[in-house]
Amino acid sequence: MKTAIKINDLTKKFGNKIAVDKINLEIYEGELFGLLGINGAGKTTTIRMLTGLSAVTDGEAEILGHSIKTDMQEIKPLINVSTQETAVAGNLTVRENLELIANIYGMNKSDIKGSIGEIVTSLELDEVISQRAKTLSGGWQRRLSIAMALITSPKIIFLDEPTLGLDVIARRELWKVLENLKGKITIILTTHYLEEAEALCDRIAVMAKGKIKALGTAKELKKSADKDSIEDAFVEIVGGGV
Amino acid sequence: MRVMAFTSRNIKELLRDPISYVFCLGLPIVMLIVMTLINDSIPVVPGTPKIFNIEKLTPAMTVFALTFIMLFACIRVSGDRSSAFLTRLYASPMKSGDYIMGYTLPFGIIALFQIIITYTSGEIIALINSKSFDIINALLSVPLLFPSMVLFIGIGIIFGTILNANAAPGVCSAVITATAILGGIWMDIDTMGGAWKTVCGCLPFYHSVKYARFALEGNFTDMLNPLLICSAFAALIFVIAVLVFSMKMKSDKR
Numbered sequence: 040m041k042t043a044i045k046i047n048d049l050t051k052k053f054g055n056k057i058a059v060d061k062i063n064l065e066i067y068e069g070e071l072f073g074l075l076g077i078n079g080a081g082k083t084t085t086i087r088m089l090t091g092l093s094a095v096t097d098g099e100a101e102i103l104g105h106s107i108k109t110d111m112q113e114i115k116p117l118i119n120v121s122t123q124e125t126a127v128a129g130n131l132t133v134r135e136n137l138e139l140i141a142n143i144y145g146m147n148k149s150d151i152k153g154s155i156g157e158i159v160t161s162l163e164l165d166e167v168i169s170q171r172a173k174t175l176s177g178g179w180q181r182r183l184s185i186a187m188a189l190i191t192s193p194k195i196i197f198l199d200e201p202t203l204g205l206d207v208i209a210r211r212e213l214w215k216v217l218e219n220l221k222g223k224i225t226i227i228l229t230t231h232y233l234e235e236a237e238a239l240c241d242r243i244a245v246m247a248k249g250k251i252k253a254l255g256t257a258k259e260l261k262k263s264a265d266k267d268s269i270e271d272a273f274v275e276i277v278g279g280g281v
Numbered sequence: 282m283r284v285m286a287f288t289s290r291n292i293k294e295l296l297r298d299p300i301s302y303v304f305c306l307g308l309p310i311v312m313l314i315v316m317t318l319i320n321d322s323i324p325v326v327p328g329t330p331k332i333f334n335i336e337k338l339t340p341a342m343t344v345f346a347l348t349f350i351m352l353f354a355c356i357r358v359s360g361d362r363s364s365a366f367l368t369r370l371y372a373s374p375m376k377s378g379d380y381i382m383g384y385t386l387p388f389g390i391i392a393l394f395q396i397i398i399t400y401t402s403g404e405i406i407a408l409i410n411s412k413s414f415d416i417i418n419a420l421l422s423v424p425l426l427f428p429s430m431v432l433f434i435g436i437g438i439i440f441g442t443i444l445n446a447n448a449a450p451g452v453c454s455a456v457i458t459a460t461a462i463l464g465g466i467w468m469d470i471d472t473m474g475g476a477w478k479t480v481c482g483c484l485p486f487y488h489s490v491k492y493a494r495f496a497l498e499g500n501f502t503d504m505l506n507p508l509l510i511c512s513a514f515a516a517l518i519f520v521i522a523v524l525v526f527s528m529k530m531k532s533d534k535r
Contacts, residue, residue: 090372094534115374124365128290130297135290142286143373171297187369 040067043195043225044089048098051084051249058084060249061098068194069222073240074229077277080246082229083123086197089227090120103194116144119193123200125180126187129173133164133183136172137190144191151190158186162216178209185216195225202235214239237269247277283375287383291357295391301353305395309346310402313338316467317406333467335412339403340422340493341466343396344429344486348457350392351437352450358384358441359449362529371534377527385434385519392430396423418499425496425508428515429489435518442522442529460486485514 044066051059059081066072074082087093089100091111100107105114119140127136134155141151159165162182167175172183181201188196201217202210210232217239220226230236236243237257245253245260253260253276257269264272295301313335320333361367370380400419407413440452461467464486470478481487488507495504 092368092371092534112374115372118372120369120372122365122368124368126365126369128294128366130294131290135293139286139290140369140373142289143283143370143375145282145374184369 040069042066042101043068043070044100044102044227046089046098046100049085049088049095049100050097051081051088051093052096057249059088062246062249062251064244064251064254066225066227068225070241071217071221071226071228071239073236073243074227074246075231075233075236075243075273076229076246077231080277081249082246083199084249085246086120086199086227086229090118090197091115092120116191117193118195118197119144119188119191120197121181121184121188121199121201123203125177125184127172127180127183130171132171133159133168133175133186136183136187140187141190146191154190154192158190161219162186162189163212178205178212181205181209182213182216185213189220193224195227196220198226198228200229200231202230202232210235233269233273245273245276252276252278283379284382284386287370287375287379288386291383291387292390294357295353295387301391304349305346305353305391306398308349309342309395309399312345313342313399313402313406316342317410321410335403335407335410336414336497337469337494339400339407339414340497341464341490342403343399343422343426344464344490344493345457345461345466346395346399347392347426347429347433348453348460350388350395350430351433351440351456352453353391354384354388354434354437355441355444355449355453356446357388358438358526359444359446360441362442363446371530377523377530380530381438381523381526384438385431388434388437389430392434393423396426396430414497415499418497422493422496425504426493428508428512429493432485432489432511432515432518435515435522438522439518439525442526459484463487464490466490485511485518488514 042065046062046064048061048063049059050061062085074085076082084093088095089102089107091107095108102114103117107114128139131139137155137158138151141154159168164182164186167179172180175183185198185201202213205213217226228240242254242256243260244251253263261267261269261272264275266272266275316333316338317335400422404414404419436456440449444452463481463484465481470481470487488510492504492507492511
């Protein structure tokens with residue numbers, strides 16, 4: 040398997056506070072990789088560093104062979120991100136939002152048309168394609184936000200808490216979308232929904248206090264913690280054993 | 282490509298906000314009409330020109346209207362910064378220059394329309410009052426207002442960058458008021474003189490209004506000095522806008 044992301048001693052400090060503490064990871068191409076942890080574990084900060092949204096304090100990471108410290112401008116066209124908060128242009132329609140991102144990433148007209156057709160079909164956005172983003176429900180906006188991350192055909196997509204705040208139905212629908220993407224592109228997913236990580240991810244890294252506490256498949260994590268459920272295993276791993 | 286995409290988005294956002302029509306296009310016309318009606322109601326004093334004469338009022342109102350472009354530029358930038366939308370764009374291949382141009386161009390285009398509409402409205406009001414502008418001077422005034430346009434858009438970008446979405450409109454309102462008072466929109470500062478004129482002369486608004494009035498008069502010789510001062514202010518403000526936005530982008534990534 041080819042390496043998509045290689046992280047070596049990646050560290051982020053905010054003043055004296057260590058948000059990410061010398062983490063090491065290797066994520067493979069086509070993998071759906073989960074970063075699991077409670078609030079403040081360092082998941083989002085890790086994603087922000089990998090996507091160039093936050094400066095690295097120490098350590099290094101390579102994305103598709105490019106350093107995030109020196110080659111971010113080469114990395115940016117190869118990746119895309121859907122942030123924790125829904126990031127759409129409210130007064131633009133769904134189609135216009137997709138076209139905007141495609142144009143910003145320098146796609147040509149015919150590719151844009153084809154990609155929009157594919158994305159709209161796979162994310163079932165047909166019924167809202169001409170609707171302004173601000174008139175969509177939270178679930179649809181989140182779906183559009185993910186579509187905007189996918190429209191550029193990135194090799195790696197970072198999804199930061201993509202199902203946060205969604206109802207059960209909307210969350211399950213998004214799971215279906217992500218399952219369909221499995222194997223086609225590398226997906227880095229942060230979540231604190233344990234069942235989500237278990238259902239979707241090929242491998243999971245459990246983060247707590249900026250460190251990676253455990254790494255493996257859901258099955259391996261349960262086995263190493265000697266627990267039957269992912270929830271019990273998670274509690275054991277992050278040090279809150281009851 | 283990136284600049285055009287971002288420009289297109291900002292134009293659509295602006296055009297789809299009904300309030301922008303009221304402030305950017307409607308208000309200057311209403312103000313021109315109201316001030317003309319007030320002017321008509323003021324008794325004629327022999328030897329004293331009326332203060333709201335349409336030939337003086339139209340260029341001043343055009344400059345004043347640009348302050349609303351500043352307000353909307355400020356609201357757009359601060360609004361984008363407070364939303365996750367700009368975060369998404371920070372992760373894209375867009376560079377700081379793309380953002381600055383992407384914010385400046387759409388407001389420049391809207392400002393251009395605003396200037397044309399305000400001058401056209403002024404001309405119509407002048408004709409109703411049996412007066413008329415020199416068409417050539419009016420046409421020349423449009424491109425000559427470019428420095429003022431850049432000045433106010435630059436101020437809008439600066440405030441939108443350093444202030445949050447709640448504070449930005451309030452501070453812009455203060456600049457709008459300052460432009461009206463210190464720019465001599467409603468009064469002739471040159472006849473006042475003294476310390477007040479000195480204060481006004483230290484700021485760009487007075488020069489902006491002054492050269493716009495000279496331009497419509499066709500007095501291009503007297504126009505040159507305030508035009509150059511306003512252009513210098515505009516260049517300085519725009520450089521500061523670029524620096525402030527770039528620095529903010531970097532600090533957001535800390």
